[in-house]
């Protein structure tokens with residue numbers, strides 16, 4: 544009988560997922576990671592699957608990993624690029640990776656957790672889910688869709704014993720945080736602290752930094768007002 548809790552971290556060769564993996568291992572968790580690159584993690588309680596969340600064999604591979612349902616599943620995969628009319632396929636790709644691949648993970652993980660009537664799913668969306676963005680519309684839209692789905696799922700699964708958390712960060716200091724201005728940027732360590740709070744308290748929605756969430760919500764209102772006076 545193995546008493547160590549086990550976590551599945553999807554998207555953990557780098558950034559927030561990697562920071563979380565190291566921390567969970569330090570706390571005695573068993574962790575399985577998934578990413579396209581091999582993992583820098585070397586630990587007796589760590590295993591890794593190298594695959595793309597969009598690969599044809601991703602669902603069978605994940606199903607094998609989830610033969611033992613994880614106690615915790617964290618979806619950290621996310622990509623974003625500046626909008627480019629010359630590269631519209633990039634927009635589709637971002638929606639597929641950020642939104643549809645998360646759904647593919649949930650398709651496997653939710654029934655496994657519901658069968659046991661326990662488990663916790665954390666989905667990393669973004670404060671950008673509240674933006675109407677001309678610069679990166681696919682990133683904002685993918686996160687808005689994922690936020691809406693995750694929070695609906697949280698309400699649906701609560702009576703079945705499974706917790707779901709929508710974790711909305713502002714800027715975190717990883718390769719993903721591009722651009723010249725990154726207000727209120729937090730370190731990966733700080734982001735991991737927030738993740739541990741989510742693991743302990745299991746909120747449905749968790750936004751950090753809160754002030755950034757308020758600013759982005761205000762920007763969204765202003766954009767909506769501006770759009771009322773725009774034509775064409």
Ligand SMILES: NC(=O)c1ccc[n+]([C@@H]2O[C@H](COP(=O)([O-])OP(=O)(O)OC[C@H]3O[C@@H](n4cnc5c(N)ncnc54)[C@H](OP(=O)(O)O)[C@@H]3O)[C@@H](O)[C@H]2O)c1
Nearest residue numbers: 554555556557558559579580595596620621714715717719
């Ligand atoms: N950093 C920020 O400022 C920020 C702010 C708000 C929200 N977030 C969200 O937080 C999450 C983690 O972001 P991060 O900053 O840690 O990003 P990151 O440093 O770029 O790490 C992303 C991870 O996802 C993996 N990944 C990417 N595409 C994949 C694919 N197709 N298949 C499998 N794995 C894939 C990457 O590994 P491989 O490349 O090896 O596959 C990497 O391990 C994302 O959802 C992001 O949108 C980040």
